[in-house]
Structures are given as C-alpha cells and as structure tokens.
Amino acid sequence: MRLGHENAGTVVEVGDEVSTVDVGDSVLCHPVITCGVCRPCRLGEDMYCENVSFPGLTTDGGFAEYLRTGERSVIKLESIDPVEIAPHADAGITAYHAAKKAVDELVPGDACVVVGIGRLGHIGLQVLDAMSAADLVAVDIKDEPLELAEDCGADYAVNSSEDDVASVVDDLTDGEGVSQVLDFVGSDETTALGPDVLAPGGDHHVIGYGGHVHEPAQTLVDGEMSYRGTLVGTYPELQELVALVDDGAVELETSTYSLDEINTVAERLEHGEIEGRAVITP
Ligand SMILES: [Zn+2]
Incomplete structure (x- = not known):
C-alpha cells in the first residue's frame, strides 16, 4: 500500500456519475472517502462513516503519480495552489x-x-x-x-x-x-x-x-x-479552513520536493531537519 494521506492536486479523470468537478480542476482532498448513505454520513460526521476508507492508511495514498478518491471527498480550489494547501488536508483540518x-x-x-x-x-x-x-x-x-x-x-x-x-x-x-x-x-x-x-x-x-x-x-x-x-474533522470544516486560507487568515510554511526525493525527505523528517511542512510533488 502506498502512503500519503494529505492530498491535493489536479483532476485528471472523472467517473461517469461525477458532476461537481471536472478534468483540470484543482482540488484539496478530505482525508477519508465516505459512503454518504450511513447514519454518521447523513449527520455530517465524515470521520465516523461506517464504510470509510483512508487513502494512505487503509488504501493507496497520494505518494504516487495518481490518487483515486471519491467525489464526496474533493473540495474545488478556485484560486489556491494545491501545493500550498496540501498539508491542510489532515494537519490543518x-x-x-x-x-x-x-x-x-x-x-x-x-x-x-x-x-x-x-x-x-x-x-x-x-x-x-x-x-x-x-x-x-x-x-x-x-x-x-x-x-x-x-x-x-x-x-x-x-x-x-x-x-x-x-x-x-x-x-x-x-x-x-x-x-x-x-x-x-x-x-x-x-x-x-x-x-x-x-x-x-x-x-x-x-x-x-x-x-x-x-x-x-x-x-x-x-x-x-x-x-x-479530536479526530481530524468534517468536510464542511475543511471548506471553512480553505476560506480562512483564501482570506490570508491562516498561513503555512511549506517546502516542495519531488517524488524521487521522498526517502531523503522521510529521513530528514525523522531527524527533525524539515522546517514547516514538506510537500511531495509528482
Ligand atoms: Zn458513511
């Protein structure tokens, strides 16, 4: 299984039933994929979903060229660079x-x-x-x-x-x-x-x-x-955080590395040598 649970990027393919995002859209991913029909989902409690999967923890995550997720998990970004906002997908929320x-x-x-x-x-x-x-x-x-x-x-x-x-x-x-x-x-x-x-x-x-x-x-x-x-947060809360970031009320220090450098980044993280959040790009 591939790791990577804080994900953002550009939509490259959508399923037939997807209507809220299109190819080319920038998106931030809520960390879990939810079913939408269980009682916790209907109450808006994404983290309690009875059929949840967690890319990077229970299914393939984002340390790869492509990530598969669900329509319910993506937040369309209007003006924010996915690289800048990726760590908000779990740390921020x-x-x-x-x-x-x-x-x-x-x-x-x-x-x-x-x-x-x-x-x-x-x-x-x-x-x-x-x-x-x-x-x-x-x-x-x-x-x-x-x-x-x-x-x-x-x-x-x-x-x-x-x-x-x-x-x-x-x-x-x-x-x-x-x-x-x-x-x-x-x-x-x-x-x-x-x-x-x-x-x-x-x-x-x-x-x-x-x-x-x-x-x-x-x-x-x-x-x-x-x-x-405190267990992560809900999809609407991630939308609210995106609004705060958009307003400049919440800022994050990020540094960017290529996917080839991932093992070096992991080692440096372990030794406390990374300032702020390291973002891996494909
Ligand atoms: Zn559910």
Missing part, C-alpha cells in the same frame, strides 16, 4: 476542528491556553485568532516556537520549562482560570495542566496523543471539567 470546538465555548473576556506550538499548534492558534476574541496564551518548552506563536496571534507566551504555567495563568486571569485548553502534545505532563488552569466547566481538548490522562474522577466532578478528544 485537525487543528481547525479542535479550535472550532473551543471557539464555540469562548466569549470575549475569556482566555484560552494552547499547548505545543508545532506543526498543528501554530495552525490552531491562527484559527483561534481569526475566529475568537479570547486572550490566547501559548505554551511551549522552547523559545523559538513561542516567537512563532506571537506571529500567529498569541497574546501571551509562556515557556513551561522556565515558568509555572498555572501561576502565570492565575496572574493573567485574576485567579479565574481559562475556559479552554487546546493540547497539541497530549503527554502525561500536558494533560495534567487542565485541572490546574481551567475555570469551572472548562474543556481540555486532546489533539496530540503522546501519553496518558491521569486524573482522579473527582477532579472532573469538582470542576465539572471535560477532556475532549
């Missing part, structure tokens, strides 16, 4: 899905903590900045991502290897705490932050999955806090 859930709960005057300003975190911050008036507190263990965070709309930046995040949040919010935490790391340490920084009724969104959640049940009861998981 996942960050957007989590940020949108947080935005639904955030009102002006609230604060939101974003943990881990990496490849997904810096997209999440830009989405929050575009869609919410809440104060954004970026947390990372290194200074360099925190500088990026400020460019992405963070109002405050906290280096958690130097400062105690809970104390800083306490000061910033006059002891009230934040309404939402977006955790792009999901380690034992970062999932422990929620109970320390959340106001009553708050949510800790788990997007990264590096470790475990270890909290006594009573912690969730006393503060009525929730841990909420």
Whole structure:
C-alpha cells in the first residue's frame, strides 16, 4: 500500500456519475472517502462513516503519480495552489476542528491556553485568532516556537520549562482560570495542566496523543471539567479552513520536493531537519 494521506492536486479523470468537478480542476482532498448513505454520513460526521476508507492508511495514498478518491471527498480550489494547501488536508483540518470546538465555548473576556506550538499548534492558534476574541496564551518548552506563536496571534507566551504555567495563568486571569485548553502534545505532563488552569466547566481538548490522562474522577466532578478528544474533522470544516486560507487568515510554511526525493525527505523528517511542512510533488 502506498502512503500519503494529505492530498491535493489536479483532476485528471472523472467517473461517469461525477458532476461537481471536472478534468483540470484543482482540488484539496478530505482525508477519508465516505459512503454518504450511513447514519454518521447523513449527520455530517465524515470521520465516523461506517464504510470509510483512508487513502494512505487503509488504501493507496497520494505518494504516487495518481490518487483515486471519491467525489464526496474533493473540495474545488478556485484560486489556491494545491501545493500550498496540501498539508491542510489532515494537519490543518485537525487543528481547525479542535479550535472550532473551543471557539464555540469562548466569549470575549475569556482566555484560552494552547499547548505545543508545532506543526498543528501554530495552525490552531491562527484559527483561534481569526475566529475568537479570547486572550490566547501559548505554551511551549522552547523559545523559538513561542516567537512563532506571537506571529500567529498569541497574546501571551509562556515557556513551561522556565515558568509555572498555572501561576502565570492565575496572574493573567485574576485567579479565574481559562475556559479552554487546546493540547497539541497530549503527554502525561500536558494533560495534567487542565485541572490546574481551567475555570469551572472548562474543556481540555486532546489533539496530540503522546501519553496518558491521569486524573482522579473527582477532579472532573469538582470542576465539572471535560477532556475532549479530536479526530481530524468534517468536510464542511475543511471548506471553512480553505476560506480562512483564501482570506490570508491562516498561513503555512511549506517546502516542495519531488517524488524521487521522498526517502531523503522521510529521513530528514525523522531527524527533525524539515522546517514547516514538506510537500511531495509528482
Ligand atoms: Zn458513511
């Protein structure tokens, strides 16, 4: 099976029944192929489709000259270059899905903590900045991502290897705490932050999955806090993200490589030597 689960490109062939895209159209692919007729599909929950396939994970993906997908999965791009937007097909949509859930709960005057300003975190911050008036507190263990965070709309930046995040949040919010935490790391340490920084009724969104959640049940009861998981996002959410990219509200750093270079790129990725997102072109 060929890998490649973040896909965008130009339509080269369509089936007889396809009516929404034509040969030559630029498209961004939602990461899964859905059936459209099961109950989750009818509810708009693409990721819960009972007959789902996931190119790059369960069927041949996009690290090839051609990718086969379904009409329900493609979003026609009017003015955006597929090469520029490809990483939004999974990284971007996942960050957007989590940020949108947080935005639904955030009102002006609230604060939101974003943990881990990496490849997904810096997209999440830009989405929050575009869609919410809440104060954004970026947390990372290194200074360099925190500088990026400020460019992405963070109002405050906290280096958690130097400062105690809970104390800083306490000061910033006059002891009230934040309404939402977006955790792009999901380690034992970062999932422990929620109970320390959340106001009553708050949510800790788990997007990264590096470790475990270890909290006594009573912690969730006393503060009525929730841990909420995040699995990619829906087709309409990817359309919304494309609109944000089109408006210039969300920017992504990409570098382009040819398909011949894919093994070198994979090695460099493993060693943390790739800045931003590497896009492979056929
Ligand atoms: Zn379905």
